[in-house]
Amino acid sequence: MRLSPLDVLQLGLLGLRTRKVRAALSALGISIGIATMIIVTGIPASSRQALADQLSALGTNMLRVQPTTQGDKPTPLPPESVDMVARIGPVTRIGPVTRVSAVANTHAVVRRSDLIDPNDGSGLTVLASRPDLLPAVNARIASGRFLTATTERFPTAVLGAQAATQLGYDRLRPGTPAPQVSIGNRWFTVIGILEPTPLTPDLDQSVLVGWDAAGDLLGFDGHPTVIYVQSREQSLEDVRAVLPATVNPQLPGLVQVSRPSDALVAKRATESTFGALFLGLAAVSLLVGGIGVANTMVISVLERRREIGLRRALGASRGQIRIQFLTESIALAALGGAAGTVIGVAATVGYAMLQAWPTVIPVWTMGGGIAGAVLVGIVAGVYPAIRASRLTPTDALATT
Amino acid sequence: MSAEVVLALEHVSRTYPGGVTALDDVCLTIAEGDLLAIVGPSGSGKSTLLNIMGTLDLPTAGSVRIGGQDVATLSDRRLSALRGRRLGFVFQQFHLADGLTAAENVATGLLYAGVPRKQRRRRAAEALARVGLADRMRHQPHQLSGGEKQRVAIARALVHEPALVLADEPTGALDTANGTAVLALLLELHKENTTIAIITHDRDIAARLPRQVSMRDGRIETQVRR
Numbered sequence: 001m002r003l004s005p006l007d008v009l010q011l012g013l014l015g016l017r018t019r020k021v022r023a024a025l026s027a028l029g030i031s032i033g034i035a036t037m038i039i040v041t042g043i044p045a046s047s048r049q050a051l052a053d054q055l056s057a058l059g060t061n062m063l064r065v066q067p068t069t070q071g072d073k074p075t076p077l078p079p080e081s082v083d084m085v086a087r088i089g090p091v092t093r094i095g096p097v098t099r100v101s102a103v104a105n106t107h108a109v110v111r112r113s114d115l116i117d118p119n120d121g122s123g124l125t126v127l128a129s130r131p132d133l134l135p136a137v138n139a140r141i142a143s144g145r146f147l148t149a150t151t152e153r154f155p156t157a158v159l160g161a162q163a164a165t166q167l168g169y170d171r172l173r174p175g176t177p178a179p180q181v182s183i184g185n186r187w188f189t190v191i192g193i194l195e196p197t198p199l200t201p202d203l204d205q206s207v208l209v210g211w212d213a214a215g216d217l218l219g220f221d222g223h224p225t226v227i228y229v230q231s232r233e234q235s236l237e238d239v240r241a242v243l244p245a246t247v248n249p250q251l252p253g254l255v256q257v258s259r260p261s262d263a264l265v266a267k268r269a270t271e272s273t274f275g276a277l278f279l280g281l282a283a284v285s286l287l288v289g290g291i292g293v294a295n296t297m298v299i300s301v302l303e304r305r306r307e308i309g310l311r312r313a314l315g316a317s318r319g320q321i322r323i324q325f326l327t328e329s330i331a332l333a334a335l336g337g338a339a340g341t342v343i344g345v346a347a348t349v350g351y352a353m354l355q356a357w358p359t360v361i362p363v364w365t366m367g368g369g370i371a372g373a374v375l376v377g378i379v380a381g382v383y384p385a386i387r388a389s390r391l392t393p394t395d396a397l398a399t400t
Numbered sequence: 401m402s403a404e405v406v407l408a409l410e411h412v413s414r415t416y417p418g419g420v421t422a423l424d425d426v427c428l429t430i431a432e433g434d435l436l437a438i439v440g441p442s443g444s445g446k447s448t449l450l451n452i453m454g455t456l457d458l459p460t461a462g463s464v465r466i467g468g469q470d471v472a473t474l475s476d477r478r479l480s481a482l483r484g485r486r487l488g489f490v491f492q493q494f495h496l497a498d499g500l501t502a503a504e505n506v507a508t509g510l511l512y513a514g515v516p517r518k519q520r521r522r523r524a525a526e527a528l529a530r531v532g533l534a535d536r537m538r539h540q541p542h543q544l545s546g547g548e549k550q551r552v553a554i555a556r557a558l559v560h561e562p563a564l565v566l567a568d569e570p571t572g573a574l575d576t577a578n579g580t581a582v583l584a585l586l587l588e589l590h591k592e593n594t595t596i597a598i599i600t601h602d603r604d605i606a607a608r609l610p611r612q613v614s615m616r617d618g619r620i621e622t623q624v625r626r
Contacts, residue, residue, distance in 0.1 A: 018498055317480035
């Protein structure tokens with residue numbers, strides 16, 4: 001005689017229904033394992049998605065050219081190097097190089113007012129910037145305007161996002177007198193504030209002044225410190241290969257070319273190396289949860305010997321007793337798996353929201369979570385179920 | 401009148417490992433419509449006899465036939481099915497499942513007989529009505545008195561209309577009033593043509609039944625038929 005699937009399910013849930021607290025506690029072990037698994041796969045996946053979104057917004061076709069630091073002093077790039085890079089193109093629609101710009105460290109000190117210690121620059125750098133910097137680094141103005149060919153000759157400054165916060169100007173208010181900062185020993189008028197630039201974080205902590213103004217007012221020598229190059233995606237590697245020799249024909253070996261988007265990728269990669277470790281942790285907690293379920297089932301069988309005897313008297317075969325206890329074990333584990341999935345998904349969504357990431361939970365973890373829990377339930381339930389079915393009806397009924 | 405033989409034990413012995421002989425060459429035939437008491441002091445072998453009659457245990461010698469079928473030849477599956485269809489059990493300790501209502505407990509008696517869910521519910525209600533508990537369907541065991549519990553257990557033993565009901569000390573855990581009521585119920589069910597065997601140590605109960613089988617030291621001592 002075969003039991004219908006619905007009857008089997010109802011039998012399997014009977015033991016859980018009558019011992020709710022115990023069922024909840026032993027399912028908790030499984031749910032912690034599953035939740036951990038979903039969290040440790042969901043959070044890195046969300047982070048990767050956020051990075052991919054960020055990269056596609058920031059662009060991956062930017063190169064950064066710098067002199068290598070050898071000993072104390074870096075070998076400065078020749079003043080004419082920016083124009084030479086532009087000639088790779090030329091910077092037109094046909095050439096591989098689409099945009100070139102540069103900044104140069106003026107080694108001047110910026111202060112909110114001239115009453116502050118002249119040596120206390122708050123860790124901010126004053127950079128001479130070419131007026132075409134913004135499109136070359138995909139940066140945007142948050143407030144005010146950027147330097148132009150006109151304003152770059154005058155003592156005007158544009159603040160990086162973090163520099164603005166540190167100097168105490170979050171945004172420029174039209175209609176009020178423009179704030180001024182002291183650079184070197186001169187007052188510069190702040191005409192703009194940049195949005196954060198994740199690809200070039202050094203700009204965030206910078207105060208940008210005009211190339212000419214830096215030369216006239218701050219004694220800047222005209223050697224660029226960093227050249228930013230944007231090229232067509234497909235010819236990026238070719239451009240990268242010729243850049244050192246173009247920038248510094250005498251000493252190409254002392255020129256370093258990097259791709260800022262690579263640095264972002266590498267940073268995230270180190271973050272996710274912990275993933276494997278945590279996945280191992282999840283597996284261990286799932287195992288411990290499985291042992292908890294097996295333990296609960298063994299105790300359940302011991303306690304319910306009389307019920308087993310009665311069911312045998314009512315006509316249950318060994319197989320039907322076995323399937324009842326196996327179903328109970330699977331139901332217990334699946335319950336834990338479902339609860340764990342809910343907890344894991346909620347935690348991942350919560351964390352992703354906190355980080356302003358899109359939530360990505362791989363489908364295989366959700367399916368795998370439930371499937372893993374069911375598998376654990378089967379493995380944990382086999383021994384108790386066989387033990388229950390081996391009980392002879394007379395022994396089972398004789399239990400007091 | 402030659403009523404159909406429900407159960408036949410032929411030269412049945414049951415020896416436990418260690419050499420204890422609980423049953424020694426017992427022959428017993430129960431016909432349809434019988435109501436018999438198997439009576440004896442503790443240790444007389446009457447519980448072993450019940451287990452063997454109920455196919456919960458197998459004899460070490462001799463044969464047990466239920467409805468003409470030799471139970472020794474059956475697999476566990478077929479033997480369990482036979483038990484579920486042809487036998488009904490009433491235990492001293494009721495053995496009701498906690499967490500199930502009276503109706504669900506009774507319906508469990510049909511579960512392993514392969515009766516569809518809807519029919520189980522209807523027939524459980526009928527069986528409960530038959531033992532006078534129509535108003536206790538949705539009560540759980542802990543909400544019932546001892547006598548009510550035993551009546552639920554009797555309803556469960558009857559619900560699949562078994563060929564033979566085996567009752568093991570059905571009044572043993574009840575007070576006199578409830579015990580009398582349960583016995584009266586069994587007598588009444590017998591009048592409705594249910595075949596019942598009651599195992600008891602109480603000779604007063606045995607005296608009220610039409611047929612008595614006395615056990616002593618694993619053997620049938622006397623058989624009386626009124």
